[in-house]
Amino acid sequence: MSDVVATSATPILDVTEVSKSFPASKDPLGRVTARLQAVVEASLSIAPGETLGLVGESGSGKTTLGRLVMRLTDADAGRIVLDGVDITNARGPELRAARRKMQVVFQDPQSSLDPNWLVRDIIAEPLRAYGASRAERQSATERLLADVGLEAAHGARYASEFSGGQRQRVAIARSLALEPNLVVCDEPVSALDVSTQAQVLSLLESLRDRRDLAYLFIAHDLAVVHHISHRIAVMYLGRIVEVGPADEVYYRPRHPYTEALLSAMPNPNPADRRERILLSGEMPSPVEPPPGCRFQTRCIHAMDRCREIEPELVKYGDIEVACHLHESGPRLAGSSVVEVSRQQSGGVGYIPRRASD
Numbered sequence: 123m124s125d126v127v128a129t130s131a132t133p134i135l136d137v138t139e140v141s142k143s144f145p146a147s148k149d150p151l152g153r154v155t156a157r158l159q160a161v162v163e164a165s166l167s168i169a170p171g172e173t174l175g176l177v178g179e180s181g182s183g184k185t186t187l188g189r190l191v192m193r194l195t196d197a198d199a200g201r202i203v204l205d206g207v208d209i210t211n212a213r214g215p216e217l218r219a220a221r222r223k224m225q226v227v228f229q230d231p232q233s234s235l236d237p238n239w240l241v242r243d244i245i246a247e248p249l250r251a252y253g254a255s256r257a258e259r260q261s262a263t264e265r266l267l268a269d270v271g272l273e274a275a276h277g278a279r280y281a282s283e284f285s286g287g288q289r290q291r292v293a294i295a296r297s298l299a300l301e302p303n304l305v306v307c308d309e310p311v312s313a314l315d316v317s318t319q320a321q322v323l324s325l326l327e328s329l330r331d332r333r334d335l336a337y338l339f340i341a342h343d344l345a346v347v348h349h350i351s352h353r354i355a356v357m358y359l360g361r362i363v364e365v366g367p368a369d370e371v372y373y374r375p376r377h378p379y380t381e382a383l384l385s386a387m388p389n390p391n392p393a394d395r396r397e398r399i400l401l402s403g404e405m406p407s408p409v410e411p412p413p414g415c416r417f418q419t420r421c422i423h424a425m426d427r428c429r430e431i432e433p434e435l436v437k438y439g440d441i442e443v444a445c446h447l448h449e450s451g452p453r454l455a456g457s458s459v460v461e462v463s464r465q466q467s468g469g470v471g472y473i474p475r476r477a478s479d
């Protein structure tokens with residue numbers, strides 16, 4: 123997906139330096155002795171009608187960031203503004219009003235849909251909660267079923283009778299019942315087989331375009347994220363390390379972690395000779411992240427300063443990246459990792475190796 127959505131409009135979502143930690147251990151008196159940093163000073167912005175993809179390995183903090191945005195968990199610090207209204211500390215009616223404008227679709231519709239409810243009741247439930255009449259609920263449910271490619275008769279069945287793809291269509295219909303402006307999609311197609319994934323992705327795209335919806339689209343699969351997103355943000359160990367237009371991040375990654383994620387993907391196109399970077403080792407513990415750059419223990423480009431100074435997210439045109447490589451000189455700032463490496467090695471490029479070599 124390469125079409126860029128105009129970002130001059132007021133963002134539907136504006137998140138500034140939000141952080142969230144969880145207690146990781148307690149002493150015998152129940153006092154917290156260590157905390158796990160799930161999200162650290164994350165900032166992002168999404169325009170109306172725009173899809174921001176959020177990628178990263180398991181445990182990098184994607185779901186926690188999505189839950190912070192949805193106000194399903196409280197932030198320790200930072201600010202969340204939805205459609206111009208600061209909802210960081212919203213409670214009661216204010217939070218209820220915000221919830222109308224944003225909805226969530228989870229990975230596993232099996233567990234998020236009650237198997238004992240009829241599909242039409244599942245879809246109408248948010249409308250009932252917000253006081254819609256029986257007639258309003260009925261007409262909205264029929265319309266929503268059609269919008270997600272299901273038949274009216276499906277409304278009289280139980281979700282447990284449906285395939286995974288159909289259940290995800292029901293979950294999407296329910297998320298749209300209150301006509302939100304923003305939908306947080308947390309791994310919405312990860313549990314589906316490849317052909318069903320393509321159908322559900324195409325449904326999400328057409329709903330977005332018809333309804334001017336914005337998505338925060340969370341997934342670990344970069345190819346899926348690239349397909350649907352206008353921009354992509356990459357998370358590593360709680361921090362956003364790169365953000366930019368989807369094609370830029372996918373074809374010219376600026377951060378060594380993004381490059382390694384891409385390199386690890388199976389590549390069906392032999393013409394695309396991406397150098398293979400071995401992403402060795404596990405992600406370090408978010409209870410004790412490494413000093414300096416969080417990626418330094420696995421980065422093949424790590425330098426002395428990477429072990430001491432944490433790089434800040436710096437803007438280079440429409441790209442933002444947190445990596446000391448880009449401080450090597452004005453000629454290299456904001457270039458792709460491959461270009462930076464080639465310049466530094468006099469045109470030879472780099473030899474793929476493990477960080478521990």
Ligand SMILES: Nc1ncnc2c1ncn2[C@@H]1O[C@H](COP(=O)(O)OP(=O)(O)OP(=O)(O)O)[C@@H](O)[C@H]1O
Nearest residue numbers: 144158160179180181182183184185186187342408
């Ligand atoms: N409620 C919680 N209590 C304690 N730790 C938590 C809680 N929720 C998340 N974490 C921890 O926070 C970190 C980030 O988790 P999160 O679920 O946000 O990652 P993720 O990127 O969504 O991973 P995945 O791709 O596996 O879904 C992990 O180390 C996780 O164990």
Ligand code: SF4
Nearest residue numbers: 415418421428445446
């Ligand atoms: S700051 Fe250093 S260790 Fe971190 S990604 Fe950049 S080069 Fe690698």
Ligand SMILES: [Mg+2]
Nearest residue numbers: 184185186308
């Ligand atoms: Mg998750």
